[in-house]
Amino acid sequence: MSLTASPEQTPTGPPESDSGSPARRSARLGDRIFAGAALGAGLLIMVVLAGVFIFLLIQGVPGLSVDPSTYGQGFDNFWSYVAPLLFGTIFISILALIVAVPFALAVALFISHYAPRRLATPVAYVIDLLAAVPSVVYGLWGGRALAQALKPVINWLGDYLNWIPLFKGPASPNGQTALTAALVLGVMILPIITAISREVFAQTPRLNEEAAIGLGATRWEVIRLAVLPYAKSGVIAGIMLGLGRALGETMAVTMVYSSSPKFTLNIIGDTSPQTIAANIANNYSEATPDKQHVLIAAGLVLFAFTFAVNFIARWAIGRGERNLAR
Amino acid sequence: MAKSIDITDLDIYYGDFKAVEGVNMTIKAKAVTAFIGPSGCGKSTFLRSLNRMHEVIPGARVEGKVTVDGQSLYDSAIDPVEVRRRIGMVFQRPNPFPTMSIYENVLAGNRLNAKRMPKATADTIVEKSLRGANLWNEVKDRLGKPGMGLSGGQQQRLCIARAIAVEPEVLLMDEPCSALDPISTAAIEDLIHELKSDYTIVIVTHNMQQAARVSDDTGFFNLKAAGQPGHLVEFNPTKTMFTTPDNPDTEAYISGRFG
Ligand SMILES: Nc1ncnc2c1ncn2[C@@H]1O[C@H](COP(=O)(O)OP(=O)(O)OP(=O)(O)O)[C@@H](O)[C@H]1O
Ligand SMILES: [Mg+2]
Numbered sequence: 001m002s003l004t005a006s007p008e009q010t011p012t013g014p015p016e017s018d019s020g021s022p023a024r025r026s027a028r029l030g031d032r033i034f035a036g037a038a039l040g041a042g043l044l045i046m047v048v049l050a051g052v053f054i055f056l057l058i059q060g061v062p063g064l065s066v067d068p069s070t071y072g073q074g075f076d077n078f079w080s081y082v083a084p085l086l087f088g089t090i091f092i093s094i095l096a097l098i099v100a101v102p103f104a105l106a107v108a109l110f111i112s113h114y115a116p117r118r119l120a121t122p123v124a125y126v127i128d129l130l131a132a133v134p135s136v137v138y139g140l141w142g143g144r145a146l147a148q149a150l151k152p153v154i155n156w157l158g159d160y161l162n163w164i165p166l167f168k169g170p171a172s173p174n175g176q177t178a179l180t181a182a183l184v185l186g187v188m189i190l191p192i193i194t195a196i197s198r199e200v201f202a203q204t205p206r207l208n209e210e211a212a213i214g215l216g217a218t219r220w221e222v223i224r225l226a227v228l229p230y231a232k233s234g235v236i237a238g239i240m241l242g243l244g245r246a247l248g249e250t251m252a253v254t255m256v257y258s259s260s261p262k263f264t265l266n267i268i269g270d271t272s273p274q275t276i277a278a279n280i281a282n283n284y285s286e287a288t289p290d291k292q293h294v295l296i297a298a299g300l301v302l303f304a305f306t307f308a309v310n311f312i313a314r315w316a317i318g319r320g321e322r323n324l325a326r
Numbered sequence: 327m328a329k330s331i332d333i334t335d336l337d338i339y340y341g342d343f344k345a346v347e348g349v350n351m352t353i354k355a356k357a358v359t360a361f362i363g364p365s366g367c368g369k370s371t372f373l374r375s376l377n378r379m380h381e382v383i384p385g386a387r388v389e390g391k392v393t394v395d396g397q398s399l400y401d402s403a404i405d406p407v408e409v410r411r412r413i414g415m416v417f418q419r420p421n422p423f424p425t426m427s428i429y430e431n432v433l434a435g436n437r438l439n440a441k442r443m444p445k446a447t448a449d450t451i452v453e454k455s456l457r458g459a460n461l462w463n464e465v466k467d468r469l470g471k472p473g474m475g476l477s478g479g480q481q482q483r484l485c486i487a488r489a490i491a492v493e494p495e496v497l498l499m500d501e502p503c504s505a506l507d508p509i510s511t512a513a514i515e516d517l518i519h520e521l522k523s524d525y526t527i528v529i530v531t532h533n534m535q536q537a538a539r540v541s542d543d544t545g546f547f548n549l550k551a552a553g554q555p556g557h558l559v560e561f562n563p564t565k566t567m568f569t570t571p572d573n574p575d576t577e578a579y580i581s582g583r584f585g
């Protein structure tokens with residue numbers, strides 16, 4: 001109930017009650033066109049995804065039961081062949097997440113809540129630019145520049161921290177290790193996690209932040225009380241997108257280290273675990289038709305695994321939101 | 327410990343826009359001071375400058391002097407976070423923390439001050455604060471449920487409980503009853519009467535009867551014209567304001583003949 005009316009407030013006209021007016025009808029047409037377009041786009045994505053899946057299925061299933069010699073030495077069936085590859089994929093991706101997530105969240109919080117706007121915009125821009133660098137360039141940079149730079153670090157880890165299984169050594173002389181690849185992958189998935197996190201951080205309702213500020217919360221306490229709980233599901237979604245990118249990334253791994261399909265936790269050694277994507281890229285061009293089926297079958301495993309990860313993440317996010325709602 | 331607040335020549339800005347101009351007043355300790363005035367005249371803005379909430383908006387600043395018991399609030403040696411712990415605030419719209427239970431919402435401020443507190447102490451604070459805000463009977467059986475599951479009016483009382491749980495020196499309330507039914511409103515008014523013996527209370531309200539019922543002093547804010555800064559027209563004991571105001575504008579506003 002305001003007693004003074006500001007001049008900007010123009011009197012609102014009578015509500016349009018004539019539902020049959022041309023304007024209303026065209027609005028409804030617009031509605032229908034948009035709904036149709038949205039439905040079409042959604043269906044198209046489903047069709048493309050199904051197409052990829054069917055291709056993998058048709059081409060890959062024969063790979064499950066080819067002559068054991070096709071898998072290579074030491075493997076007598078498909079699962080023993082793909083298991084170390086899947087292990088390598090997950091292992092490297094998790095290492096990349098360990099590198100990227102804390103950094104991404106810190107940068108996102110810096111951009112959304114700490115930096116003055118003058119600084120926040122350029123920092124955000126630079127991080128976004130990282131996403132535009134082709135992965136081949138990351139691969140080259142990782143295999144040469146970063147590997148060189150990491151040599152002393154790797155040696156030090158091998159000398160002093162070799163009681164930790166990850167750093168068991170012996171340290172690789174050329175620096176081209178799983179650790180190097182994980183760092184490169186971490187840099188590659190940083191932009192997507194940062195971008196999504198900073199968006200959700202920035203969307204924290206003003207109301208919730210003021211509730212915390214009004215209680216005398218410091219900036220970090222405001223983040224802990226109001227920002228993080230609100231942003232949790234969005235941040236998880238961002239991490240999952242980053243993980244998806246890491247799981248499927250080929251170049252960074254192929255170009256950084258020479259690998260072999262084996263189980264090892266040692267990330268500073270000469271031979272590091274192979275990933276599915278890198279294995280396909282390495283072998284596809286000179287593969288026999290049988291071997292091609294095997295490689296595609298490995299791709300199918302990666303597809304299924306990525307799908308499962310996303311599915312579980314959705315479920316976790318949904319559960320979080322249901323808790324929030326009630 | 328209740329404190330009095332002295333305001334001298336206070337101008338409040340949002341960037342280049344001067345929202346409030348030239349306020350002088352003394353808010354008495356252990357009394358209720360009410361602010362009334364038309365929408366947009368700067369009551370919330372002024373209230374928020376009293377616990378340094380105003381400056382969290384980018385570009386927002388104040389000029390002039392605010393002293394709490396002789397201590398200058400905007401002194402460079404004063405930590406605004408500390409100020410907000412001592413001068414509590416209830417906002418115009420209820421804002422419980424959505425992920426926290428009712429219990430944890432009440433304790434949110436206390437947890438900032440002391441991380442660990444015995445369960446018994448915490449229980450006592452929760453019950454006392456919720457009783458104070460007249461919410462205890464409605465929620466005592468579901469303290470573990472999220473605060474967002476309450477009705478709007480219940481949420482507002484939860485926010486009041488959260489504000490009084492830390493026993494602030496001054497309690498600022500911005501239209502705390504605008505979302506409440508008459509019963510809850512009466513309960514809040516009773517609460518304000520009780521709190522008055524320990525706290526300094528400042529309340530913004532659009533409800534003249536409420537201002538007349540609960541307050542000892544009343545300030546009337548107004549705008550000269552739209553786009554102009556708001557200013558304090560009259561500040562007097564509530565009794566004077568509602569019977570023989572100094573300013574004809576005050577009388578016009580209070581009696582509903584305005585604009
Ligand atoms: N965040 C902001 N940024 C810029 N201007 C603002 C902001 N908040 C308020 N203002 C302006 O400051 C003036 C005073 O607003 P304020 O919210 O203090 O009014 P109020 O008296 O509390 O009104 P109401 O009774 O409707 O709550 C208004 O002109 C408003 O547009
Ligand atoms: Mg207001």
